[in-house]
Amino acid sequence: MLTPDEEKFIVYWAANRKREKTFKSQLSLGLPIGLIIGLAVLANFMTGWYTRATMVANSQSTPIVLVIAIISIALFCSVFYKRHRWEMNEQTFMELNHKKNLSETEQQHGDQSSQEDVIIKQTTE
Numbered sequence: 001m002l003t004p005d006e007e008k009f010i011v012y013w014a015a016n017r018k019r020e021k022t023f024k025s026q027l028s029l030g031l032p033i034g035l036i037i038g039l040a041v042l043a044n045f046m047t048g049w050y051t052r053a054t055m056v057a058n059s060q061s062t063p064i065v066l067v068i069a070i071i072s073i074a075l076f077c078s079v080f081y082k083r084h085r086w087e088m089n090e091q092t093f094m095e096l097n098h099k100k101n102l103s104e105t106e107q108q109h110g111d112q113s114s115q116e117d118v119i120i121k122q123t124t125e
Contacts, residue, residue, distance in 0.1 A: 001103050002096060002099065002100055002103070006096050006099075009092065009093070009096065010093065010096050010097065010100070013089055013090075013092075013093045014093070017086075017089070017090065017093065020082075020086055020089075021086055023079070025082075026078070026079050026082035026083060026086070027075070027078055027079060027082075029078075029082055030077070030078030030079060030080075030081045030082035031074065031075075031078045032078075033077060033078055033081050034073070034074035034075060034076070034077035034078030034079075034081070035074045035078075037073060037074065037077045038070040038071070038073045038074035038077070039070075041069075041070060041073055042066075042070055045057065045066065
């Protein structure tokens with residue numbers, strides 16, 4: 001037997017699983033998380049707490065490289081995060097469907113065996 005929350009999840013995921021798998025949806029929904037990670041990298045670079053890395057970055061790279069790196073990190077993290085969430089939701093959906101099918105099968109077998117018990121009792125009496 002499934003809980004009401006599990007039933008709601010099955011209905012929601014059956015309706016939205018195709019839409020959430022698209023690259024555009026993953027990018028738009030995961031971009032804030034990717035930007036937060038990118039900004040954390042930028043803040044880490046700007047604080048200069050690792051002086052050797054700051055010296056190397058200032059002498060060998062341009063700001064364009066830093067911007068491209070942060071954008072790449074943000075895009076990768078956003079898509080990776082949303083794909084991971086999609087996979088987890090899909091796994092939960094499959095498990096709940098299996099659980100639902102098992103409970104329905106058990107109910108059908110339970111009904112058949114109770115009917116058989118009634119028939120056996122009637123024939124022995």
